[in-house]
Amino acid sequence: MNSLWTDNATVSLQKGLDAAGERNRVMAHNVANVNTPMFKRQDVSFEKQLRQALAAPDRLPLVTTHERHVGGQKSLQDVGHKVSTDRSSAMRSDGNNVDIDREMALMATNQLNYNAMTQMLNERYSLMRYVIHEGRR
Secondary structure, eight states: OOOOSSHHHHHHHHHHHHHHHHHHHHHHHHTTOOOOOOOOOOOEHHHHHHHHHGGGGOOOOOOSSTTTTTOOOOOGGGOOEEEOOOOSSSTTSSOOOHHHHHHHHHHHHHHHHHHHHHHHHHHHHHHHHHHHHHHHH
């Protein structure tokens, strides 16, 4: 059962903000290590899990007892971001694979996404405050 505070849109925005915050931290770490030999950049994945969880209510949920079991669908409440390391590439001869231009572009995109999600969540909360205030009259 969804409440005002746990509907899919609100939970998605909250989890998206968490992922964007973590993504910013990870990208800042990548930038800080741009000249560190053998450093491998990290990335945060979140959107694919979110899409799968939002599509899951249309399907029959399967119960699994282990995260690696086939067929288990995560609920929206269980979705989270995951940090992974890109070990498959090297930008320079010292083994480092951080491309500063790419990281800065990704940081700008992430900031825009964060600002948009913040604005949408603020509008949702403002609407709830308005409804609560008008309901008291």
